[in-house]
Amino acid sequence: MKNTAEKTQLHPRNRHRGRYDFPALIASHPPLAEFVAVNQYGDESVDFADPAAVRMLNQALLHHFYQIEHWTIPDGFLCPPVPGRADYVHHLADLLAEDNKSVVPRNINVLDIGCGANCIYPLIGNREYDWRFTGSEINEEAMRSANAIIAANPSLNRGVRLRRQKDHQAIFSGIIHKNEQYHAVICNPPFHASASEAQQGSQRKVRNLGLAKSAPLNFGGQRDELWCEGGEKAFIARIIDESVMFSRQCIWFTSLVSRKENLPDIWRALEQAGAVAVRTVEMAQGQKQSRFIAWTFMEKPVRERQMSRV
Template identity: 85%
Template sequence: MKNTAEKGQLHLRNRHRGRYDFSALIASHPPLAAFVTLNPYGVESVDFADPAAVRMLNQALLHHFYQIEHWDIPDGFLCPPVPGRADYIHHLADLLAEDNHAVVPRNLNVLDIGCGANCIYPLIGYREYGWRFTGSEVNEEAMRAANAIIAANPGLNRVIRLRRQKNPHAIFNNIIHKNEQYHAVICNPPFHASASEALQGNQRKVRNLGLGKNALLNFGGQQDELWCEGGEKAFITRMIDESVIFARQCLWFSSLVSRKENLAELWRALEQVGAIAVRTVDMAQGQKQSRFIAWTFMDKPLRERLMSRV
């Protein structure tokens, strides 16, 4: 079942394809009303330069569409754009459906590398498809915040579990346990190669959106969320190298790739480690282009057999 979207649009199953319906969102989450105003075009909106407004919008979206009644993140942590995060989940579901007779599978085990304080992928993936998640996290404060979200919403502790990665140089080691099986790995890797590069990226984003200087606070994030030595290419390459060790414990590994120019080198790295199949899945939200790369060490007959046991 290939149910993607036209170029420049969110996935057809994405609940956020149209404009935000603020009346419906406020009905579900009344505190949002205090942050909704008319923009210069006379259209209801929130001030995306205001971190509190963006956080409240996320609370409303998660409450209205995904029945997450309690969600919050500490100041200074990344506040994710819900529509784009949902798109990754839906496109990944299509990829997994290819090994399941074109039917999007449910009740899968998924590993989220670096789930963050927001825990966004497990929340959406569970509510949309009933997937069970293990989330890894290196930042102790982020893990506390994500665990608080899980604890505050009844039932989530049965389908989402978190594991602390105590070795900042490891990705799958210490997280995937012996005899565990995962149907997919997802990851939003650190994008930048240094703190200064991350700051410059935020400044460009602010200029492109025409927002004020205070917007830099909104595009915050901790070091582990925004940058690592070598940037996303180095991080994903490390993922690729380490994934070989767990080749028989996961059907599909995947990661977002923000810079398209990194794809060629990542494909070469996957060829070198013997990946059987590699995919680049393009996604888009308006003018913003994004993608994820996925790879597997299992042939299709084996993937189909494992998927049939779900």
């Protein structure tokens, strides 16, 4: 009998609230079948320590729920958890609806800072809400991968475009062009402050999965994806600093914040930057707690006028 228990902490519109329906996923994406087996609890599952199995599960989820026919990433790049990424998109949609007469807006412009090789936010946001995405990326190989995903799915051509960020110190400069307007910015910043810190984080994940230390890592990740000098707090501080210069070209700036202890410093930075509204949106997936911070330099009447032009 299929286990239909819900992951009730996920957003109500999240398509992944129920447990994975492997027969349905296999029917949509037959190659998944060879990776599915009954685990020690008597449930069908995949080996989440196997990078190939996790990539195949992502392919099946994206195919089944979002009609993404072709999706793959190079070895060693971040393989994102689709349910959690979808949650960020849905909570952002609710935030934008507050300025749009409580209706989730469609056909808006969203900027994804560091879309990565997986291009996951544009895929989900475009399919769920018809949002038009510009994805920025600094890593050449990640850019090639993301472009290959778009090229392999022609229906994305009009909904997703990518721009290479050539300046390692810039966030928006060189990406947001003159006279462009965005309704929101979305970002999954590098979490760690160094390679060694990222490795320690990987080892904790291995222990949490109950695996041997030699087990392969299922999540992957390159330098620009997992770490930067100063970690996520420094990266978000850079976003805040630069967002001031583009305050009239974007309604809401947002970023994931993995470490709750970073929030007080981020709030102070936003106050100093002159943000007129700040939101901290809590999210959860199983035992993992997450959140994103959102800020704007536009008063509500201005935001409502901007949204009415969609």
